[in-house]
Amino acid sequence: MLDLPHRPRRNRKSSWIRDAVRETFLTPAHFIYPLFIHAGDDVQPIRSMPGVARLSLPALLEEVEGAYAEGVRSVVLFPAVDEGLKSPRGEEASNPEGLVPEAIRRLKARLPDLTVVTDVALDPYSSDGHDGIVSPDGRILNDETVEVLCAQALCQARAGADIISPSDMMDGRVGAIRRALDEAGFAEVSVLAYTAKYASAFYGPFRDALDSAPRFGDKKTYQMDPANAREALREVALDEAEGADMVMVKPAGPFLDIIRLVRQATALPVAAYQVSGEYAMLKAASQNGWLDERKVVLEALTGIRRAGADVILTYYARQAARWLREG
Ligand code: PBG
Numbered sequence: 001m002l003d004l005p006h007r008p009r010r011n012r013k014s015s016w017i018r019d020a021v022r023e024t025f026l027t028p029a030h031f032i033y034p035l036f037i038h039a040g041d042d043v044q045p046i047r048s049m050p051g052v053a054r055l056s057l058p059a060l061l062e063e064v065e066g067a068y069a070e071g072v073r074s075v076v077l078f079p080a081v082d083e084g085l086k087s088p089r090g091e092e093a094s095n096p097e098g099l100v101p102e103a104i105r106r107l108k109a110r111l112p113d114l115t116v117v118t119d120v121a122l123d124p125y126s127s128d129g130h131d132g133i134v135s136p137d138g139r140i141l142n143d144e145t146v147e148v149l150c151a152q153a154l155c156q157a158r159a160g161a162d163i164i165s166p167s168d169m170m171d172g173r174v175g176a177i178r179r180a181l182d183e184a185g186f187a188e189v190s191v192l193a194y195t196a197k198y199a200s201a202f203y204g205p206f207r208d209a210l211d212s213a214p215r216f217g218d219k220k221t222y223q224m225d226p227a228n229a230r231e232a233l234r235e236v237a238l239d240e241a242e243g244a245d246m247v248m249v250k251p252a253g254p255f256l257d258i259i260r261l262v263r264q265a266t267a268l269p270v271a272a273y274q275v276s277g278e279y280a281m282l283k284a285a286s287q288n289g290w291l292d293e294r295k296v297v298l299e300a301l302t303g304i305r306r307a308g309a310d311v312i313l314t315y316y317a318r319q320a321a322r323w324l325r326e327g
Contacts, residue, residue: 041056046205050283074116085125116307124210153166164189206275248308264308272307282327
């Protein structure tokens with residue numbers, strides 16, 4: 001016999017003890033479900049995201065009603081915009097008759113208590129595939145873009161969005177959007193800022209889904225360098241000062257240290273986005289029979305919560321909600 005006063009295994013010896021000492025919980029209340037929509041009548045599967053598709057508006061309603069019944073009460077919408085509607089300044093982003101405002105109105109009419117989150121950035125609408133306006137010499141124009149983003153945010157708020165979520169990474173956009181919302185009487189509309197959004201290759205499948213990849217260059221002059229952590233703290237301080245209600249770290253899995261850092265730096269709720277490439281990895285390995293999908297997905301989501309995220313944006317939201325209920 002070893003002479004061991006401490007045997008940590010005693011606190012793992014039964015399912016009661018394990019349940020009683022568990023530190024991290026995952027429930028469908030933590031999820032925001034990202035959904036892709038398009039103007040057509042068909043449902044278009046996304047090659048690099050098996051199980052995810054661009055939905056028609058009727059299919060969106062059906063999917064959201066199903067997810068809602070299973071406990072997922074918040075969605076975030078991403079539009080695949082017809083090529084003909086894209087332009088250098090992305091005017092379609094603030095068209096009140098556009099796809100996103102129409103989707104918001106229909107969702108709210110059907111499910112008034114659903115929390116609808118909308119993405120603010122120009123990339124789905126930009127003929128350049130960038131989140132901001134591009135100058136003739138190829139720079140992304142910050143202040144001009146912020147003005148257009150305010151119009152986009154107002155358009156979404158008028159349609160009934162509950163939470164506006166700027167993902168563009170322009171400087172000063174959180175404060176400008178907050179002011180624009182307040183001046184227009186939307187003081188109750190929240191701002192969930194993509195605060196530490198990295199220039200990540202894990203967004204690849206998302207850009208397939210929206211056909212929104214940059215037509216030239218990359219996003220490194222506005223999205224953050226994956227090698228940096230201190231910079232995330234600077235972004236948190238600014239977004240907090242500018243009036244963000246929640247801050248986000250994105251991607252989630254490869255940036256768990258940043259989630260923890262941000263958690264410790266602010267009293268605001270922290271969200272984390274398990275992005276398209278994280279979904280694609282888990283899905284591909286599972287489809288090959290290399291990983292147990294249910295177990296790895298719940299483990300990955302629990303890890304994101306354990307790192308310090310309150311809220312998780314995940315393409316697995318509906319399925320995870322189902323798994324959690326099955327126990
Ligand atoms: C657009 C936006 C992106 C994502 C969310 N909003 C892509 C990008 O910045 O290129 C990525 C989400 C994902 O990969 O799941 N501003």
